[in-house]
Amino acid sequence: MIEFRSVSKKFPDGTVAVDDFSLAFPSHRTTVLVGSSGSGKTTLLRMINRMVDPSSGTIEIDGADIARLEPVPLRRSIGYVMQNSGLLPHRTVIDNVATVPLLRGVPRKKARADALALLGTVGLDQTLADRYPSQLSGGQQQRVGVARGLAVNPNILLMDEPFGAVDPIVRAELQQELIRLQSELGKTVVFVTHDIEEAFLLGDQVVILRDGGRIAQVGAPADILANPADDFVASFIGADRGKRALHLERRGDSDLLLDSAGRLAGVLVQQGPTATDARADR
Amino acid sequence: MTWIWSNLDLLWDRTLDHLVLSVPPIILGFLIAVPLGWLANRYRAGRGVILTASGLLYAIPSLPLFFVIPAIVGTSLRSPLNLVIALTIYGIALMVRVVADGLASVDTDVRQSAVAVGYSGWSIFWQVELPLAGPVLLAGLRVVAVSTVSLATVGAVIGAQSLGSLFTDGFQRGIQAEIIAGIVLTVALALLLDGALVVLGRLLLPWTRPATTSRRALRAAQLGEVSA
Ligand SMILES: Nc1ncnc2c1ncn2[C@@H]1O[C@H](COP(=O)(O)OP(=O)(O)O)[C@@H](O)[C@H]1O
Ligand SMILES: [Mg+2]
Numbered sequence: 021m022i023e024f025r026s027v028s029k030k031f032p033d034g035t036v037a038v039d040d041f042s043l044a045f046p047s048h049r050t051t052v053l054v055g056s057s058g059s060g061k062t063t064l065l066r067m068i069n070r071m072v073d074p075s076s077g078t079i080e081i082d083g084a085d086i087a088r089l090e091p092v093p094l095r096r097s098i099g100y101v102m103q104n105s106g107l108l109p110h111r112t113v114i115d116n117v118a119t120v121p122l123l124r125g126v127p128r129k130k131a132r133a134d135a136l137a138l139l140g141t142v143g144l145d146q147t148l149a150d151r152y153p154s155q156l157s158g159g160q161q162q163r164v165g166v167a168r169g170l171a172v173n174p175n176i177l178l179m180d181e182p183f184g185a186v187d188p189i190v191r192a193e194l195q196q197e198l199i200r201l202q203s204e205l206g207k208t209v210v211f212v213t214h215d216i217e218e219a220f221l222l223g224d225q226v227v228i229l230r231d232g233g234r235i236a237q238v239g240a241p242a243d244i245l246a247n248p249a250d251d252f253v254a255s256f257i258g259a260d261r262g263k264r265a266l267h268l269e270r271r272g273d274s275d276l277l278l279d280s281a282g283r284l285a286g287v288l289v290q291q292g293p294t295a296t297d298a299r300a301d302r
Numbered sequence: 303m304t305w306i307w308s309n310l311d312l313l314w315d316r317t318l319d320h321l322v323l324s325v326p327p328i329i330l331g332f333l334i335a336v337p338l339g340w341l342a343n344r345y346r347a348g349r350g351v352i353l354t355a356s357g358l359l360y361a362i363p364s365l366p367l368f369f370v371i372p373a374i375v376g377t378s379l380r381s382p383l384n385l386v387i388a389l390t391i392y393g394i395a396l397m398v399r400v401v402a403d404g405l406a407s408v409d410t411d412v413r414q415s416a417v418a419v420g421y422s423g424w425s426i427f428w429q430v431e432l433p434l435a436g437p438v439l440l441a442g443l444r445v446v447a448v449s450t451v452s453l454a455t456v457g458a459v460i461g462a463q464s465l466g467s468l469f470t471d472g473f474q475r476g477i478q479a480e481i482i483a484g485i486v487l488t489v490a491l492a493l494l495l496d497g498a499l500v501v502l503g504r505l506l507l508p509w510t511r512p513a514t515t516s517r518r519a520l521r522a523a524q525l526g527e528v529s530a
Pocket of ligand 2: 061
């Protein structure tokens with residue numbers, strides 16, 4: 021479990037990026053921090069691996085105050101995936117994935133063999149192993165980024181808008197892939213996004229942030245949808261525009277779902293096992 | 303022409319002399335410029351001072367330098383070492399800014415991600431920043447190499463044997479072929495060193511290889527993604 025207690029961050033230039041943030045991130049669950057640009061998401065994430073140190077407050081991982089831990093070993097024990105993959109352009113795919121194990125002193129041969137296996141785990145063909153990142157598509161680069169994040173088999177995986185820069189089709193694929201991976205691996209994932217749909221899709225716990233990392237609402241997606249805490253949340257999740265308030269309308273043989281403006285949102289089908297239901301079963 | 307055929311040994315010797323005079327300054331200048339460029343890039347306050355000071359070095363005329371160096375270093379007036387030191391200074395003058403610019407050209411995201419996965423302070427410099435500055439450093443080194451080979455000819459004036467000696471000797475004795483041979487060999491040597499650096503770059507910076515292969519690889523990669 022990751023626990024923030026009254027954490028604030030004021031940068032030297034006076035910007036208060038995070039103001040008195042307290043929250044527990046449960047183990048083996050995905051917590052999504054969602055908020056508009058500049059709301060302090062990245063700062064919150066980077067305080068977990070001590071790339072940023074809080075100005076006040078404490079952060080604990082499994083009961084240990086991370087301020088007492090050495091930053092470099094701490095970072096090597098936590099997976100980190102960022103937008104635009106952050107891969108090292110001068111290292112091949114396999115070397116990028118093996119980077120952190122090598123830094124931790126895993127023998128070269130084992131590190132490479134493990135890395136090769138990880139490519140398969142994230143759905144990449146092993147023939148890509150000797151390519152340089154610039155020779156991959158954006159979606160493939162992000163997969164490599166995820167593989168690198170998993171390479172030390174960390175308990176915690178930090179993901180900063182990892183799918184923000186890929187096109188919608190590839191993004192949907194990557195999201196499903198992450199759901200599958202998480203159902204197998206059960207990491208403590210902290211996922212940052214500005215996309216509320218993505219937050220509701222991936223999060224067990226969703227945290228909606230205002231400026232300064234102030235929490236507007238925390239809860240399971242269904243709770244937030246059913247009971248937006250205030251107008252800010254309602255507006256953020258689109259409830260105020262009636263996008264989330266759907267009603268049934270029968271036309272011919274089908275039951276259509278329409279939002280309050282009358283726009284088609286979907287079709288009601290017979291209950292049955294579908295790909296997305298598998299997640300709810302977990 | 304006959305002069306050339308009967309003096310091949312001399313031409314070869316002067317070419318080797320020239321090489322021995324120009325290669326050490328290129329390497330030394332680079333090695334000294336790296337920490338200075340790093341400082342200039344690392345500390346905003348120092349940047350202006352370091353870059354201006356090193357840039358001004360290039361403005362020192364070479365002849366006075368040949369007299370100042372012996373006075374400071376204690377070498378004899380006719381030592382070839384004076385030329386090596388002078389050329390090193392010019393190399394530093396050109397390279398410090400190149401190193402600073404090269405390090406600054408490294409993508410912030412890449413540097414941040416290196417920190418995030420757990421590279422420690424110096425390993426970020428050696429394993430991430432320096433190699434990624436490579437293409438810029440290489441471009442700078444090529445300029446330094448060519449300019450050093452060309453500048454080394456002035457060594458003839460202070461008695462350091464080089465291809466420049468062929469000009470002075472040719473002028474004094476009125477042998478046109480010798481002058482022309484000196485010029486052609488200087489240009490050839492500059493091109494040779496430049497080519498050697500390009501090859502070295504290919505070997506050390508494989509990820510910057512020309513786009514033809516990578517574009518084909520990219521297309522294959524995209525096909526791979528569709529089938530994945
Ligand atoms: N190193 C820094 N120095 C000064 N201000 C910063 C720094 N990093 C972030 N900020 C500021 O802190 C606020 C939150 O930034 P960030 O955590 O990056 O937000 P988000 O990831 O939600 O877009 C922004 O106003 C940003 O400009
Ligand atoms: Mg951010």
